[in-house]
Amino acid sequence: MIKNYLRSAIRNITRHKFISFINIFGLTIGLTCCMLILLYIVNELSYDRFNTNAKDIYRVTRSFNTADGVQT
Known part of the structure; x- marks a missing residue:
C-alpha cells in the first residue's frame, strides 16, 4: 500500500x-x-537558568512620575 x-x-x-x-x-x-x-x-526561556538559584532571581523595576504627570 505504501509502495503505491x-x-x-x-x-x-x-x-x-x-x-x-x-x-x-x-x-x-x-x-x-x-x-x-x-x-x-x-x-x-532558558535565560539565567545556568545559575543554581535561578528560581530565586527576580527583576525589580521602578517608575517615576514627573511634575507634569509623565511616567518615566
Whole structure:
C-alpha cells in the first residue's frame, strides 16, 4: 500500500515539476520559520537558568512620575 503511494507521489512530482517545486519550497520555508521561532523561544526561556538559584532571581523595576504627570 505504501509502495503505491510512493510510486504515485513520484509520478506526480516528475509530471508537475514547477508545482511540486513551489510546494516543497513552501514547506521548507515554513519548517525553517517554525524551527527558528522555536529556537528563539527556547533561548528566551532558558535565560539565567545556568545559575543554581535561578528560581530565586527576580527583576525589580521602578517608575517615576514627573511634575507634569509623565511616567518615566
